Every structure is written in structure tokens, then in C-alpha cells.
Amino acid sequence: MYRHAAFFVTCLAMVPLVLGVVLVEGESPLHEQVALALTGTLVLAMLMLLRGWHGPAKTLVGLALLPLTLALASYVLPEYWIPLSQWDAMSRGLATGLTLEDWRPGLLTTIALLLLAMLVATRGRASQGGPLLLLMTALLLGIQALLDGMGLDAQLPRSAASPWSTLAMATLLTGLCVAALPGWRAHAAALRRTLTPSLLLVLAALLLWHHQKGVTTRELHATTETEARQLGDRLMREIFDHLAAVERFANAWTLTDTPPSQAEWDRLAAPYHHDFRYLLNIAFVDTDSRIMRIYPPSDSNRQVLGARLFDAQPAGREAVRRALVEQRIGRTEVIMLLQGVPGIIHYLPIPLDERRTLGAVAMVISLPMLADTLFSEVDTQHTSLLLTQGERILASQVPDTRLGPWQHEVQLDISGIPLRLTIQPSHSRLLEQLPRLPMVTLVTGLTLAYLLYLVLHGYIRLAHQHRRVHATNNELRREIRTRSQLQEEVEWLARHDELTRLPNRRLFMETLAANATRRPLSVLICDVDHFKRINDHQGHLVGDRYLEQLGRIGRDVVEPWGGLFARYGGEEFVAFLPLADSVRAREIAEALRQRLLDAALLHHDGRVLTVSIGVVTLTHGPLDIATLMQAADDALYRAKAEGRNRVKVAQALNTVEGA
Structure with missing residues (x-):
């Protein structure tokens, strides 16, 4: 299913x-x-x-x-x-x-x-x-x-x-x-014990990853933002240095009262242009706003020589007038230059005296060239740069790669003109700079959680198997003890009588054989007189009770002498008496017979239960159990024949070796 x-x-x-x-x-x-x-x-x-x-x-x-x-x-x-x-x-x-x-x-x-x-x-x-x-x-x-x-x-x-x-x-x-x-x-029980710590480790890894990811992302964002700000600061310093240099250049011409020649102009302007590559040109403007000298002498610059700025460039007319008429530094807004590119022009006056002016120095900043100078400090293959004034795009550099999610804007002040520089690193560059620690933490945490689960699960399974083995061993021990007890009971039953708890015929014979060398050695055979009447008239329960009583009496009488009292079969009992001669054996037999009389075990007609005993003693020679038992049985037969309730002793046996 x-x-x-x-x-x-x-x-x-x-x-x-x-x-x-x-x-x-x-x-x-x-x-x-x-x-x-x-x-x-x-x-x-x-x-x-x-x-x-x-x-x-x-x-x-x-x-x-x-x-x-x-x-x-x-x-x-x-x-x-x-x-x-x-x-x-x-x-x-x-x-x-x-x-x-x-x-x-x-x-x-x-x-x-x-x-x-x-x-x-x-x-x-x-x-x-x-x-x-x-x-x-x-x-x-x-x-x-x-x-x-x-x-x-x-x-x-x-x-x-x-x-x-x-x-x-x-x-x-x-x-x-x-x-x-x-x-x-x-595995339900094991899962509850293994999943909890493992899941806690997983959650800890996820939380740590999230925290580290946030920290590293913020740090990288701050780093790229700082780099953008530093780039803007470098540009601002560059502009300030440029203005200071322009003023020094303009002051150099106050020492003369004649317009410079082209050679003089080229000689002094060349170092400034070399230091500030974003200068489209450095020009000398006469009092009529005509461009009289220009450096460098490129094709686009030579085309504007002789141009009257009041007419050719209306957007910069006010700045030119300020320099030529008011003898103050004039600066245009971002305008379209005569060369066809956006830029800013600084006009610095060259005064002759308080009222007369020799002309003005025009420092022409090309914003595309300024952007190129700025962009040269950045890896433009992995960084997008955009220079704007309001909504107007002045210069841009966009790589072919995918851009990252962050844009950093830096406000620039180019001699009072606000510009905005937008910097956007590429996605690949950000990935290169991004620390791998959060990802490593997440993968490591999940791996450790998985290994912890495997270790705990294996440990719990081994513990469960150990408990099962331990339980099986205990059960096996109980089974062994039970079997041992049963074996002992079987062995005991094989050599004892279950009713009287006395040794049986087998144990008697084994004991007799084990003491074959002891002399003298006496054997008693006891038979309860008229026992059948007990079973017939009083029942087997009474008969069993009488047999148990006789067993206790026989054990009490025989065992103190080091002998063995056993049930031979039915109502017959036997006794083995090592180192007991015929006199001692007869005395023990008489004591046994008398103790039974004293017990007053009665027949149905009131007569006392009695026993007949045959005694035989082996004094010399090897043990022949059959001969010994036959001699005791013959003595018992004579006791019964002479009236029962008596002890008869057979003639002492003296067997011959090898007979």
C-alpha cells in the first residue's frame, strides 16, 4: 500500500x-x-x-x-x-x-x-x-x-x-x-532520541549561516561603498590640484604685457596638460574672446582657433565676460564644448592693471576624458561607472558581465558644479570578494548533524542489541538452570524412591558395589508383614503413609551407623551397613523392628504393623552381590516362615576368590 x-x-x-x-x-x-x-x-x-x-x-x-x-x-x-x-x-x-x-x-x-x-x-x-x-x-x-x-x-x-x-x-x-x-x-523509539539533538544542530547551523551571511554581506557592502567614496575623494583632490595649477599658470603671464607666442604657450602649457590628462586643451583668449593660442595642437583643437567665444559658445559667455571684464575667475556649467563633447571651462584673467586685461587662460575640462581618467583607476571589466548631472548622463562605462545588486552614489563638486558618480560592481567581482565562511558553516553544520545522527542511531541500536543479547543470555541462563534442575531431579529420581525419598534399588546396588572392599559388610532385607491387607482394607493412601513412616524410621536407625537405608521395591526395604559385623547388624535390625512396633501403625483389625528382617554379613572374600542378596533373602524367608515380626541372621559368608 x-x-x-x-x-x-x-x-x-x-x-x-x-x-x-x-x-x-x-x-x-x-x-x-x-x-x-x-x-x-x-x-x-x-x-x-x-x-x-x-x-x-x-x-x-x-x-x-x-x-x-x-x-x-x-x-x-x-x-x-x-x-x-x-x-x-x-x-x-x-x-x-x-x-x-x-x-x-x-x-x-x-x-x-x-x-x-x-x-x-x-x-x-x-x-x-x-x-x-x-x-x-x-x-x-x-x-x-x-x-x-x-x-x-x-x-x-x-x-x-x-x-x-x-x-x-x-x-x-x-x-x-x-x-x-x-x-x-x-525505529520509532530510537528516532525520538536521535532526531532531537541532530535537529538542534541543524537549526543552529542554519541560524549561524544566516547570521554570518548577513554580517559578511554588510561588510562587503560597506567595503565597496568605501571604495566608491575613496574614488570620489581622489577625483575631488585631483580637481583641487588642477585649479591650483591653473592659477599658477595664469599668474605666470602677469609678468608680461604682450600676448604669448605659440611657442611660449606650448612650452608652458605642455607640463600642465601632461599632469592633467582630462584637460581637453589649455587656450589663450584675447580681450575680444577669440581663441588665439591652444595646446595641444590636435586636429579638433586647431579647428577652434580664431573662434570668438561670445558668438560661438553662448552658454559660456557669462564666464568669459567675468574673466575679461571683471577680472574674476569665470566657470561655466556643464556645457557642450566646441569640440562636440560635454565639459567645463575655467577662465582665469591675466590682468595688466586694475582696469586692463591682457586676456584670459581657458582650462577646458572634457568630462568624457575626466571620466576616462577616473575610470582608469577601476577595473572597468567588472565595474559599471556612470557620471551624471541630474538626469543627464555625462559619461558611462558598463561592462558586458552581469552587474551586482548594489549601486553606490558619490556626490562630486567640480568647482561648485554638483555631479553624481554611480558605481555598481559586477556580480562576479562581488562573489570573488565575498567570504565563503557562511557557506562552509552551513555545509559543515549539516554534515556534523548527519554524522551525529548516524553515531547516535548506531549507538542506540547497539545498546538495544546489547539489551536483547543480555536478556537472551539471562533467559538462556534461566533455561540452563531449569534444565540443570530437571537433570538433577531426573538423576535423583533415577536413584531414589519418590514416595519415601529413600535411595532406590539402583543407588543401593551402586553403593554396595562402591564399598565392595570394606569388611565386614552387612546387608538387611526388610519386608512389611501382611502389607497387602493395608492396601486392601485401608487404601493405598494409608499404605503409602505407613511406607513413608517406615522409611523415616529406617533412616533414623541405619544412617547413624554410616549405613544406607533404601526401598528395594514394593513393601521391601534394604539396608547396607559397612564395617558392621553380624552382631551389630542384628542389633540394628532389632532396633528397626522395635521402632516400627513402637510407632503403633495399625491394621484395620487393630493389630500392629510389623516387619520381618533378614540379615547377612560378608566377612572375607570378594563381594558377590547376587550371592549376598540371596543369602539375606533366605534369612528373610525363614523369618516369615517362623511367624514374622522377627529378625533372622544368615550364616556369615566367606567367599573364595575366583569361585
């Missing part, structure tokens, strides 16, 4: 995959297409596993693991190990113009797909960390959905996938859970 349900749920994962491909109509980014393709590969592998096609399923999982492993390595390996440019070079080996960021899924997507691949490969077994892998994947998918829903995935680096990929992975995860659920039930 679970297998069919898992197959059905896994098939449902194809729906968001198809929708993710169809609805975007090929407009989705390559990394999203890669995420959809890898998810689809794992879905197919899971369906094959559920159908029992393990070989092809493992092949598909291996194909999915290769790009996922490379993607994860690119996230966690330090930049000085494998720089991003090398990753891009390897990517371009797959397709022209392809970069790592083009095809690499987001960090959380990559980890979630790796966990799904592990779940498919292990089929979610609890012993191989299936429950923890499932919960970690669910947490990562939840964070992806949250980031995508809040629009926070534009941060560095990319973390989440599209909703379609997330939904497909969540559906596949549900199918894996349904398929593995029956196997988890057998």
Missing part, C-alpha cells in the same frame, strides 16, 4: 516540473532550467526504485550528483584555491560564453537536491539517516519558499530556486517520506 501511494505522490512531482518548463516558455534562466532538470532526474530515479529497477535508478542518481557536487564545491572552496575565473573557464568549456553563475543553482537549492539524491540512493532508510535528511531538506525548502516569497533572493550568493522547482522538490520529498515511513516505525 505504501509503495503504491509513494509511486502516486512521486508521479505528482512531474506536474510542477512540466508547468515550470511550459509556463516560462524558455525564458527562465539557465540555472533554473538546471534545477528543474536535476529535480526531474531524481524523480525518475525514485520512480525506477519503486518499480524495482535499481541499476538504472543508481545511474540517474550518479548523473545528478556530478553537477551538484561541482556546484557545492564552487560555493565552499576558498577563492585562493580555485578562483571564480577558473570556474568560469571550466564552464565555458561546456558552452561558449557560459559562466558559473549562469548554470549553478542557488546554494540552498544545491544542498536540497544533494540531500534528495542521498534520500533516493539510500531509499530513506532510518539506519542511513533518512529521517534527518528528510527534515533537513524540508527546512531548506521552507527557507527557499520564504526567501522567494519575500523577494530576498537577490542577495549574494543566490540561494533559492523558482516556486516550480521548490514545489517539485517538496512533492518528491513527500513521496520519499511515504515510501520510507513503514521502515521508520521499527
